[in-house]
Amino acid sequence: MAALLEMRSITKTFPGVKALDQVNLTVREGEIHALVGENGAGKSTLMKVLSGVYPHGSYEGEIHYDGAVAAFRDIADSEKRGIIIIHQELALVPLLSIAENIFLGNEQARGGVIDWQGTFRRTEGLLKKVGLSEAPTTLVDKLGVGKQQLVEIAKALSKEVRLLILDEPTAALSESDSQALLDLLLELKAQGVTSIIISHKLNEVRRVADTVTVIRDGTTVSTMDARSQPITEDAIVRDMVGRDMAHRYPERERRAGEMLLEVSGWNVWHPEHSERQVIRDAAFNVRAGEVVGIAGLMGAGRTELAMSLFGRSYGRNISGEARIRGQVADLSSVPKAIAAGLAYVTEDRKSLGLILEETIERNVTLANLAGVSAGGILNENEETAVAEKYRAAMNIRTPSVFQKVMNLSGGNQQKVVLSKWLFAGPEVLILDEPTRGIDVGAKFEIYGIINELSAQGKGVLMISSEMPELLGMCDRIYVMNEGALVGELTAAEASQERIMSLIVTE
Amino acid sequence: MAMAETTETAAAPKGVGEYLKSHLREYGLLIALIAIMVFFQIVTGGTLLRPVNITNLLLQNSYIIIMALGMLIVIVAGHIDLSVGSVMGFIGALAAVMIVNHELPVFATIAICLVVGGVIGAAQGYWVAYWKIPSFIVTLAGMLVFRGLSLWLLEGQSVGPFPKEFQVLANGFVPDIFPPAIGERLAPLFDARKVNVLALCTGVIAAAVIVWMGLRKRARNRAYGIVDEPRAFFIARTAIVSLALVFIMYKLSTFRGLPNVLITMGVLTIIYAFLTEKTTLGRRIYALGGNEKAAKLSGIKTERLTFLAFVNMGILAAAAGLVFAARLNTATPKAGFALELDVIAAVFIGGASMSGGVGKIVGAVVGAFLMGVLNNGMSIMGIGIDYQQMIKGLVLLAAVIFDVYNKSKQG
Known part of the structure; x- marks a missing residue:
């Protein structure tokens, strides 16, 4: 099979850090290509380069897509060529219907007047394709996350997708919803849709992927072909973390x-x-x-x-x-x-566990301010000492405890939440x-x-x-x-x- | 993902330019205030910084600043209070009716008015905190209700004048505690008729305290290896602030000395700055505004805090109402009209965030002064109220755009 997409020597630099360093990625027509790597490895950055979020000229290297050099200026540009990206945080409007969401920004209209008949008819067809039996007028609000994910895919299909990119599509899904989604991906593949899937769940990767590319620290570590020989999870993990994890x-x-x-x-x-x-x-x-x-x-x-x-x-x-x-x-x-x-570390770190705008120090002491104060007056030196203690004990990777929590990676944020609760004793x-x-x-x-x-x-x-x-x-x-x-x-x-x-x- | 790496490496010590970039907001406010003062000092031919005008400037803005302290806390907690102008007017009316019409003692009236302010704050805060009714709606209703109540109370008339003991709240000056001989000896040095030694001493002592606290904080930051501001910046900033303070006090000392209101304002500012920055109560308010759900799950009584923020706002609005009435020496049904917008503008110019969790007392006070200097300077220049409004509006917009732009750049 021919390559649909070839990204050659992509290098993307942010002030102070090289996020991508000579990354190569080749995706063949009609395959499911898994992109795996630790958080911060550069997977999302690479996909942003591909979809035009970082426009042509803001990175080095070449993108060949569908037989020609591609220079996307923005997302609209790449969507026109059939590259659709579905982000981890779904971009649906909860209080609009399924049909309205699917054709948001792409309304089926004549002279600015929406053709509702046509919209609903087309929506029904698309919903059937993704295996949803809901009415097109159902509010997205009423659907579970799993079904919302399917609506996103239906939306992608409405735009004549050729290359579908899914960023952690099953992260918030239950086991059975995940299975349904993966089945759908396989079905779309049979219909000729090429997809790139970013995932942390290696069993899923193993199940659907034809090719697996591992990225670590902004470089391509390996590309494995599942068709020549089965890929083991251990092999992927080894490449992801750069060490054997027995x-x-x-x-x-x-x-x-x-x-x-x-x-x-x-x-x-x-x-x-x-x-x-x-x-x-x-x-x-x-x-x-x-x-x-x-x-x-x-x-x-x-x-x-x-x-x-x-x-x-x-x-x-x-x-x-x-x-x-x-x-x-x-x-x-x-x-x-x-x-x-009791202490409760919430499922939703960002919206229930942390105050993102505040420093690590202030998050750590939040549940036990009495422990760093006397008579209601804070002892700032002690507070810093406490934060430093947990930073060392938990191995929170940060230049200082005065760093805002929003600047930390997910793993380090979770360590801050754990520190907060441990300090509460x-x-x-x-x-x-x-x-x-x-x-x-x-x-x-x-x-x-x-x-x-x-x-x-x-x-x-x-x-x-x-x-x-x-x-x-x-x-x-x-x-x-x-x-x-x-x-x-x-x-x-x-x-x-x-x-x-x-x-x-x- | 990659962004996290950028910022995680970004805290290493860097040049002066980088430091300035990341602290543009704090310096920007100070620089803007100085620039505006210098500008008006020049175009008004030196009128702006005349002792009598400085005294005026302080009196004119005192009630705005007193309310800005409470408003900052309300806004940091993630809410807004649109009723403060009306509440202020209502309390002024209440004081006038009690003192002038019913001849109640001044001291008792002041105490009762402050309590009523607190009750008004509680009545509004209750719905916001425990019923989760948006503060915008509750206080918009309050704004109308208390505007109406002032009209009703005053029966549409102005009530005044107040007795002397009440007027001194706004128009009084702290008597010089030093023997007049010292002042007389100093007078020729400053080319003045007399000098208020107390004002001069207060200025010098306050400046010394600012320098001392600055040095202490710097030493602490050093000890914990926090990226510190470059030495030149620290010296310049501290020098400007402390010299400006001494300069203002020197000017005041050659006029009538320290206005009572300045003392009230100064003490309240220090108390609230301490409360917000150094106490667990203050920390909890920032946490509440930063992420209410996370704060609640961390054991913070978010409802009670919201309630208290409004009670506090009510008391401060009452205090401002008393000062305002004392200054005008009369209570009018229109007192405090649209003043809430000046207060809110001051807080946002001072760097607070609409979404809560961000903002400083000192910022709000400087923001209020900035607006005050604009008002005063433009009035001296004889610029019409029409242009004044437009310019103030644009300044507010510019300040907030500057904030958002800064934030997006730091991303």
């Missing part, structure tokens, strides 16, 4: 101590739809030194369980009993929950998707921190959508489905199949 999950001495957190009869109702019960009669416990997992599909109620427990931050009509070290604990507000020894930490959107190297470090916590005798409750992670890290795993804990497995019993079968049979 153990993706660090070893930990497993021992469970005294009972720390015991929850029983926990019921929660939806904050707006008061007749909907979100958590049903949940009971679980965490012992000192244990790492306990909660597995489940997206929407199973895992985050809702954690947030309702942590100062009733979610839901209403909450009932049930929580004991900490055997004593009934008052968790009715966040300050009380913190005082009782909790007994039990609830970690909600602690490694989401974090590259392999930083994941390993986060696992190390979790193990360190358990060695100190803290209890860890870990919510994750990545089953291998739960299997690799946890002593026990609770399985959650539709608001109820439907099973409990020890590390020895647990496997992906057992967890899935518990979810499916309930």
Whole structure:
């Protein structure tokens, strides 16, 4: 097959740093090409060069597309040639309908008057192609993330796409939605659409990709062809991090101590739809030194369980009993929950965990300002000392603790959130998707921190959508489905199949 | 991705140019104020910096500055208060009715008015904080309600004049505590009739404190290896600020000395600067404005803080209302009309962000002075109110554009 796209010796420099250094990428007509690499490796920058976000002339090197040298001035320019990029953060307008979103900026109109008949007809056709049965008039707001992703793809198809670029398309999707999306990609491939997929999920890459290109530190490390021989995940990981990772999950001495957190009869109702019960009669416990997992599909109620427990931050009509070290604990507000020894690391780091405009120092001390003040007056020297301590302990990579958190990479941001909660001195930490959107190297470090916590005798409750992670890290795993804990497995019993079968049979 | 790398390496020590670029906003405000003062000093033939005009400038802007302190906190917390002009007018009317019509004692009236201001703030803050009603709407309603209440209270008439004890709130001067002999001896040196030694001393001491605090902060930054401002910048900035302070105080000392209002303003500014920068309460307000959800999940009582920000604003609006009424020596139904916009403009010119979490007390005060000097200078020049409005509007727009441009460049 001929090459549809050839990027040759692409070099892109930002003030002070070479983001891309002589990167080569060849994508053949009709293949699915996976682009993998750690966060900050340069994948997104490369795609921005390709799609014209960084216009021709702002980088060095050549792009050959469809048999000619391409010099895109902006995104509109590259879209005209059939290159469509779907970003990780979806660009849909929630309060417009599916049809309106699909033809946003490309309205089916005659003389400025929209042809609704034609719009709906074409939308129906496109929705059928991506396997959605929703009506074109449905508001995007009403769809789950998985279906929204499909709408994005339908939107791309409406523009006669030749090269579809997906940036982390399954990052926010549940297992089954991810599968559906990947199936769709394979189907589009059969219809002749070429795609580039950026992903951290190596099992997915292995499943769909014909070719895998690994980028590290702004250079191309390797290109592997899955058609000549199967690609192993270990090989990809090795190239991504530049070292052999025999153990993706660090070893930990497993021992469970005294009972720390015991929850029983926990019921929660939806904050707006008061007749909907979100958590049903949940009971679980965490012992000192244990790492306990909660597995489940997206929407199973895992985050809702954690947030309702942590100062009733979610839901209403909450009932049930929580004991900490055997004593009934008052968790009715966040300050009380913190005082009782709980900490909750949120799933959504940027909007719920951090104050992005503030410095690392100020984020670290936020949950325990009393620890760096006397009589309400801050001791700035002590505050800096605390931040420096955690920067060293957590290996937060930054020139100074006075750096704004928004300038850090995802992994380092997560370390700041963990620092904040550790400084609050909790007994039990609830970690909600602690490694989401974090590259392999930083994941390993986060696992190390979790193990360190358990060695100190803290209890860890870990919510994750990545089953291998739960299997690799946890002593026990609770399985959650539709608001109820439907099973409990020890590390020895647990496997992906057992967890899935518990979810499916309930 | 790559952007993260850029900024992570960007904090290494760099040249003067780079430093200036990343701190353009802070210097810009100071430079703008100085430039405007120099400009008006020249075009008004030296009238701007005459002792009597400086005194006037302080009195004219005192109520704006007092309210800007509260407004900065409200805006940092992520809200806005459109009612402060009306509340200020209402409190002035209330004071007039109590003192002039009902002959209540001045001191009791002041205390009651401040409490009423707090209650008004609480009444508005309650809906904003606990019912999540947008502050724009609540305070827009408040603006109308209190405008109407002032009219009703005054029955459409102006009420005055106030007794002497009340007037001194705005028009009084701190008596010189030093023996007059010292002042008389100094007078020929400054080519003045008499010199207020207290004002002079205050200026010198305040300047010394500024230098000392600057040096201390610099030493601390050094110790933690924070990129520090280049020595030349530090010296220039500190020298300009402290010399300007001494200069203003010297001018005041050759007139009637320290206005009471200046003391009120100065003390309040110091208290609020301390509160916002050095206390856990202040830190929590910035966190609330920076990311309310994250602050709440970190154990911060966001509702209560929002409520308190509005209570505080109400008290300061009441204080401003008292000063305003005392200065005009009468309460009129139109007092404080559209003044909220001047206050809000001062805060934004001072570098606060519309989305909350960003802004400094000192910035708001300088912003208010900048507007004040513009007003005063243009009035001396005899520029019509029409042009004055247009120019002030454009200055506000320019300041905010400058902010946004700066931010996008640092990206």
